[in-house]
Amino acid sequence: MESKIQNYISNNRDRFLNELMELLKIPSVSADPAYKADVLKTADAVAQRLREAGVDNVEICPTAGYPIVYGDKIIDPTKPTVLVYGHYDVQPADPLDLWHSPPFEPVIKNDRIYARGSADDKGQMYMHVKAFEIMMKENILPCNVKFMIEGEEEVGSANLGTFTEANKAKLACDCVLISDTSLIANDIPSITVGLRGLAYIEVLVTGPNRDLHSGVYGGAVANPINALCEMISKLIDEKSRKITIPGFYDDVLDLSTEERTLLNQIPFSAEDYKSDLKIDATRGEEGYTIIEQTSTRPTLDVNGIKGGYLGEGAKTVLPSWASAKISMRLVPNQHPDKIQALFKSYFESLTPAGCKTEVSFHHGGEAVVVPIDTPEFKASSKAMEKTFGKAALPARGGGSIPIVALFEQVLGVKSVLMGFGLDSDDIHSPNENYGVWNYFKGIETIPYFFHYYTEMKQK
Amino acid sequence: MESKIQNYISNNRDRFLNELMELLKIPSVSADPAYKADVLKTADAVAQRLREAGVDNVEICPTAGYPIVYGDKIIDPTKPTVLVYGHYDVQPADPLDLWHSPPFEPVIKNDRIYARGSADDKGQMYMHVKAFEIMMKENILPCNVKFMIEGEEEVGSANLGTFTEANKAKLACDCVLISDTSLIANDIPSITVGLRGLAYIEVLVTGPNRDLHSGVYGGAVANPINALCEMISKLIDEKSRKITIPGFYDDVLDLSTEERTLLNQIPFSAEDYKSDLKIDATRGEEGYTIIEQTSTRPTLDVNGIKGGYLGEGAKTVLPSWASAKISMRLVPNQHPDKIQALFKSYFESLTPAGCKTEVSFHHGGEAVVVPIDTPEFKASSKAMEKTFGKAALPARGGGSIPIVALFEQVLGVKSVLMGFGLDSDDIHSPNENYGVWNYFKGIETIPYFFHYYTEMKQK
Numbered sequence: 013m014e015s016k017i018q019n020y021i022s023n024n025r026d027r028f029l030n031e032l033m034e035l036l037k038i039p040s041v042s043a044d045p046a047y048k049a050d051v052l053k054t055a056d057a058v059a060q061r062l063r064e065a066g067v068d069n070v071e072i073c074p075t076a077g078y079p080i081v082y083g084d085k086i087i088d089p090t091k092p093t094v095l096v097y098g099h100y101d102v103q104p105a106d107p108l109d110l111w112h113s114p115p116f117e118p119v120i121k122n123d124r125i126y127a128r129g130s131a132d133d134k135g136q137m138y139m140h141v142k143a144f145e146i147m148m149k150e151n152i153l154p155c156n157v158k159f160m161i162e163g164e165e166e167v168g169s170a171n172l173g174t175f176t177e178a179n180k181a182k183l184a185c186d187c188v189l190i191s192d193t194s195l196i197a198n199d200i201p202s203i204t205v206g207l208r209g210l211a212y213i214e215v216l217v218t219g220p221n222r223d224l225h226s227g228v229y230g231g232a233v234a235n236p237i238n239a240l241c242e243m244i245s246k247l248i249d250e251k252s253r254k255i256t257i258p259g260f261y262d263d264v265l266d267l268s269t270e271e272r273t274l275l276n277q278i279p280f281s282a283e284d285y286k287s288d289l290k291i292d293a294t295r296g297e298e299g300y301t302i303i304e305q306t307s308t309r310p311t312l313d314v315n316g317i318k319g320g321y322l323g324e325g326a327k328t329v330l331p332s333w334a335s336a337k338i339s340m341r342l343v344p345n346q347h348p349d350k351i352q353a354l355f356k357s358y359f360e361s362l363t364p365a366g367c368k369t370e371v372s373f374h375h376g377g378e379a380v381v382v383p384i385d386t387p388e389f390k391a392s393s394k395a396m397e398k399t400f401g402k403a404a405l406p407a408r409g410g411g412s413i414p415i416v417a418l419f420e421q422v423l424g425v426k427s428v429l430m431g432f433g434l435d436s437d438d439i440h441s442p443n444e445n446y447g448v449w450n451y452f453k454g455i456e457t458i459p460y461f462f463h464y465y466t467e468m469k470q471k
Numbered sequence: 472m473e474s475k476i477q478n479y480i481s482n483n484r485d486r487f488l489n490e491l492m493e494l495l496k497i498p499s500v501s502a503d504p505a506y507k508a509d510v511l512k513t514a515d516a517v518a519q520r521l522r523e524a525g526v527d528n529v530e531i532c533p534t535a536g537y538p539i540v541y542g543d544k545i546i547d548p549t550k551p552t553v554l555v556y557g558h559y560d561v562q563p564a565d566p567l568d569l570w571h572s573p574p575f576e577p578v579i580k581n582d583r584i585y586a587r588g589s590a591d592d593k594g595q596m597y598m599h600v601k602a603f604e605i606m607m608k609e610n611i612l613p614c615n616v617k618f619m620i621e622g623e624e625e626v627g628s629a630n631l632g633t634f635t636e637a638n639k640a641k642l643a644c645d646c647v648l649i650s651d652t653s654l655i656a657n658d659i660p661s662i663t664v665g666l667r668g669l670a671y672i673e674v675l676v677t678g679p680n681r682d683l684h685s686g687v688y689g690g691a692v693a694n695p696i697n698a699l700c701e702m703i704s705k706l707i708d709e710k711s712r713k714i715t716i717p718g719f720y721d722d723v724l725d726l727s728t729e730e731r732t733l734l735n736q737i738p739f740s741a742e743d744y745k746s747d748l749k750i751d752a753t754r755g756e757e758g759y760t761i762i763e764q765t766s767t768r769p770t771l772d773v774n775g776i777k778g779g780y781l782g783e784g785a786k787t788v789l790p791s792w793a794s795a796k797i798s799m800r801l802v803p804n805q806h807p808d809k810i811q812a813l814f815k816s817y818f819e820s821l822t823p824a825g826c827k828t829e830v831s832f833h834h835g836g837e838a839v840v841v842p843i844d845t846p847e848f849k850a851s852s853k854a855m856e857k858t859f860g861k862a863a864l865p866a867r868g869g870g871s872i873p874i875v876a877l878f879e880q881v882l883g884v885k886s887v888l889m890g891f892g893l894d895s896d897d898i899h900s901p902n903e904n905y906g907v908w909n910y911f912k913g914i915e916t917i918p919y920f921f922h923y924y925t926e927m928k929q930k
Contacts, residue, residue, distance in 0.1 A: 043784035104786055110681070167784055194687075208686060212785045221749035222569070225899040227667060227870030228653075230800055231770035232744075232761045234754035237795075238703065238773050245704035248697065250823075285691075290680035293824035295693035302691045311690035314697050315788050320775035321796060325502035325626055326671045326833040327563055328798055328870075329774050329899055336696075337780060339787055341689055364709075365752035374785040411686030411787075440684040440788055 016150040017459055021452060024142075028455065029120075029448070031061065032138050035100075036118040036127040042078060042101035042167045051163055054100045055079050058137075058161050065141050066148040067159060073179075075171035078163030082182070085148070086156045092469040093156040094462060095185035096144075097415065097427075098137030098192065099165035102129035103440045110442035124445040131446035132439035136191035136432060137161060139451060143458035152459060154466040158185055165192075168212070168375025169415050176422045186469060187388045188419045189461065191454060193409050193431030196278055198449065201400040203392050204429035206307065206408035207416060209342030209379035211351045212315075215359060216335045216370040217243065223320075224330040233330060234366030237319040240334040243362040243369075247312055247338075252298045255312050255340070257358045263345045267308055275308065276301055278407060288436065307408035311341045337374075341410060348376025377414020380427075387468040388428045395460035396430070399453060430461065475609040476918055480911060483601075487914065488579075488907070490520065491597050494559075495577040495586040501537060501560035501626045510622055513559045514538050517596075517620050524600050525607040526618060532638075534630035537622030541641070544607070545615045551928040552615040553921060554644035555603075556874065556886075557596030557651065558624035561588035562899045569901035583904040590905035591898035595650035595891060596620060598910060602917035611918060613925040617644055624651075627671070627834025628874050635881045645928060646847045647878045648920065650913060652868050652890030655737055657908065660859040662851050663888035665766065665867035666875060668801030668838035670810045671774075674818060675794045675829040676702065682779075683789040693825030696778040696793040702821040702828075703795060706771055711757045714771050714799070716817045722804045726767055734767065735760055737866065747895065766867035770800045796833075800869060807835025836873020841885060846927040851889045854919035858912060889920065 021028070040054035041047040055072050062070045062083040070083035078101065086093075105115035105128045113119050118127035125135065140159070147153035160183065162172055176183060193204040219236040220229070249256050267275070280303055286294065296305035305311070319334025321327035342351060356371040363369040382389065384406050396404040409429070416427045432454035438444045480487070499513035500506040514531050521529045521542040529542035537560065545552075564574035564587045572578050577586035584594065599618070606612035619642065621631055635642060652663040678695040679688070708715050726734070739762055745753065755764035764770070778793025780786035801810060815830040822828040841848065843865050855863040868888070875886045891913035897903045 043786060044782060104780065104782055104784075106780070106782065107682070210686070210787070212787070214785075219750060222897065222902070223566070223900040224748070225870060226770075226772045226774060226798060227669070227800055227868070228894050228898075229748075229765060230772045230869065231764040231768055232753045232755040233748060233750065234752075235772045237776050238707065238771075241700040241703035241773065241776070242709065244697065244700040250701065289683070289688075289692060291678060291692065291825045293693075294691045295823060295825040296691040305690040306688060309690055311685075312697075313685045313689045313694045313789050314700065314779065315685060315786060315790070316779035316781050317696050317700070317793065318777050318781050320773065321563065321565075322775050322777050322781075323503060323563055323565065326673075326796060326798070327502060327625075327774060327899065328669070328671070330772050331774070334776065337785060339685060339689075339785070341686055364754060366750045366754040409686075410689065411684060435687050438681065438683075439687075440786065441682040443681070 013152055013463065016152060017146055017456055020146045020150055021455060028142050032125070032135055032451065033118045035134050035138060036129055037116055039116045040101045040129070040163065041104050042164050043104050051078050051101060055081055055163055058100050061141055062159055065145040067144065073175065075175055077171045080163070080175055081161040082159065084156070084158040085153065087153060088156070091155040092466055093158060093185040094465065095158045095160060095183060095188045096140045097188050097190045098140060098161045099133045099163065100137065100161050101163045101166050102134065103132065103166050107442060112443055120448060123448045125448060126443060126445045128444050130444055131433040131437040132444065133165065133192045135446040135451055136454065139191060139432065139454035140458060142455045147459050147462065154463050158183065170375060172415055173418055176418060180422065183423055185423065185425055187425050188427040190413065190427055190429055191431050192413055193429045194433040194435050195431065196405060196407055197434070200279060201396040201402055201404040202407040203389065203396070203404045204409040204431060205382040205384055205406040207380045207429070208410055208412050209346060209348055209377050210339060210412040210414065211342060211348040211355065211376045212339040212374035213352060213355055214335065214337050214372050214374060216333060218333040218368050219366060220332055223332050226328045226330040229330050234364055235330050236367055237331060237334040239364050239367045240319065240336060242364065243359060244314060244336060246362055253296055255310065257354050259354050260351065263347065264310060264343055265345050272304065275408065276303055278303060278405060306410040308343060310343050310346060312338065314338050341412065342379050344379045344381045346379060348378065352376060377412050378417035380416040382426060382429065386426055387465060388426050391465035391468055392428045392430045392461050394464045395457050398460045399457040472611055472922065475611060476605055476915055479605045479609055480914060487601050491584070491594055491910065492577045494593050494597060495588055496575055498575045499560045499588070499622065500563050501623050502563050510537050510560060514540055514622055517559050520600055521618055524604040526603065532634065534634055536630045539622070539634055540620040541618065543615070543617040544612065546612060547615070550614040551925055552617060552644040553924065554617045554619060554642060554647045555599045556647050556649045557599060557620045558592045558622065559596065559620050560622045560625050561593065562591065562625050566901060571902055579907060582907045584907060585902060585904045587903050589903055590892040590896040591903065592624065592651045594905040594910055595913065598650060598891065598913035599917060601914045606918050606921065613922050617642065629834060631874055632877055635877060639881065642882060644882065644884055646884050647886040649872065649886055649888055650890050651872055652888045653892040653894050654890065655864060655866055656893070659738060660855040660861055660863040661866040662848065662855070662863045663868040663890060664841040664843055664848070664865040666839045666888070667869055667871050668805060668807055668836050669798060669871035669873065670801060670807040670814065670835045671798040671833035672811060672814055673794065673796050673831045673833060675792060677792045677827050678825055679791055682791050685787045685789040688789050692789060693823055694789050695826055696790060698823050698826045699778065699793040699795060701823065702818060703773060705821055712755055714769065716813050718813050719810065722806065723769060723802055724804050731763065734867065735762055737762060737864065765869040767802060769802050769805060771797065773797050800871065801838050803838045803840045805838060807837065811835060836871050837876035839875040841888065845885055846924060847885050847887045850924035850927055851887045851920050853923045854916050857919045858916045
């Protein structure tokens, strides 16, 4: 099996890379309606590639939003079934001026593929298509496979729940396999066993009914930008960096001393971390390490703010409104709906005289903790040990993949978060990139997961 | 004289309006380099109109920025000389979507001219051109006139000081006449005797060297938007609404009880004020009336803020930077340079760990108080009494015309701030408008100012 995989990759290396590059050229930005045609074109391309790889029953399933691409290969109903999940949509690429090369004209520099979506998630999703091709062509596919590739992950997977509910039988499986997370490092393989949840909120503070001259009205009329800044500054305690929304921490489960000790054994250098980001200090919640702050503790970040005159030069305006996008990362047992309600009620209470506040919700997702004493975890760990030469560590990720909770609730199965990216891939940032080494390491590792998983389930 | 003015206006009413409408069609936005050709075209148009009205020696004087249009009519060197100042540039028009008609396609609705610059200052500046035409054509020009119409008032008149210094002899005069302010109401004529100064600042807060994924880094890395909001919230005390910059009030001269009593006799309804702006409360400095807050007290307003993702939908970014435009209105005896230095030092001191702050200065201007026991004030008051049927009240304006202090320093003369706008003209806002009544009332009043001023100076 080892030589079959190695040889197939060697003989098809350029084509595997070129096919990914082609996929990266389509700007499938799901957040921006201007890219609608491109998102749909990407769904077509993914479906076509699945068919070419030998997947059966490929279809582009419509939803109320962007379609879900489905396909399967059922070799024997008595064998286990792995559902591969991925997404073909990408984050917006702006700010464009900070990219060193255009986000949708992929280039390889220093053995890394630079393009929006290279790591998140086209590159990681496409590893599964190519790994499947190898297993098919080399006759080493040990079990059944289903593919579900969606187009709305970056905007909250709003229609995935309905689709999954409506297609329970079709999607029935023994586990879900997802590559949309990171390794600790290329020489420290890891499998994500915890992910933070998300509550994403938009706030609008309005003052006077029109933009005013700040000289004529300034000093008497509440300025919505000043008001919004005051309100935002009250969301986090300045010293402890704890979130001040009443009730926010009520459902947070503290980690045991053992869990914290284990977590902090992950190799990590605060100096390297700061030096990579060119910052002189971090600024996290008092009493927790950086690893804990970014994986096991809830957080609040303003993701965007705007109001007043945004152009060049100066304009003496007292604006009519100001708005912000604010998101909170949640930990297991915190519920997005409850947190959103707590946020709304607290934030509205901060509104100063002369202003009004509107709070609206973008999307939310539950946090996830995956158990490690399962065939899923063991098979993925063993697969990584085979190709990395080292056992994989269980790791907590700071990001959110809300669909993991969904699959558990609706399909009753666990997910395996076997990602091959790195935290430094700059996903969601300018110059997103994915290592060529990581791409092929993923393609190489995935067939072993299928192999070990089938073995363990059939024991 | 009365019938000559009235008849001339009656016979040329449509042309006077149409000429202004043509001028308003040119988008002379000085703040935005995209409009450079239009700003220059406007200078040409103003020069041409001055020539047509009978002004001599008209020239378009280059500066390091936009040119200054100069022209004069010297009828007798022994007579007084009035220098008319105005500006042909306008504020940016955005947000465009709030205009009911395009900002540079002027329309008259309900006897008001809707267009960017209609009141500030093309409409008010052009009253002087037409009043001059009447005095020339009807042979009632009693003294010498000089015109200086600049193109950078809305961006801080950066090159006016150099130009004035270099052309002292050419600009020599007995007083400067400016129409760039408001009446208290159409039935309450007033002359502005005080104006606030201005310090306009831009701040940039930077954190990590690139935009980050808020799930991966959120909780450990300082977020520049959150930091900027915290810093801005510390510029004004939440309860007293006093500005908290150390030393900010040191040079503020308190008004005497008599001055405050007089000032608050100006007819004013807080209920009408709030109802006009659709706000349920005002939010000004404790212990002062709305009139005082907006005219005799210094203020601080954020004029614009931006950072992170500004597009549609959601993006979970922890941005690399956030910026704001912040301006302070100053009162007499406060100095923009000193205030800018105090601001910079205090604002920088508020920078939290993990961030850096850059403070830069756009422009500043000194506050102004004009004495009322002068021929300039008396002549303007008498002119308004003649045409409004009511003596003009002395009033304090909240806005800033930095050039008034400049003229006093360099030319050694006082300025007369005889404006014909209204606070409700929405200058600097969408749907800027200027009353047709006000336009013609200005044209009618100006010749009387020349008449009374010459009389008083020659006594």
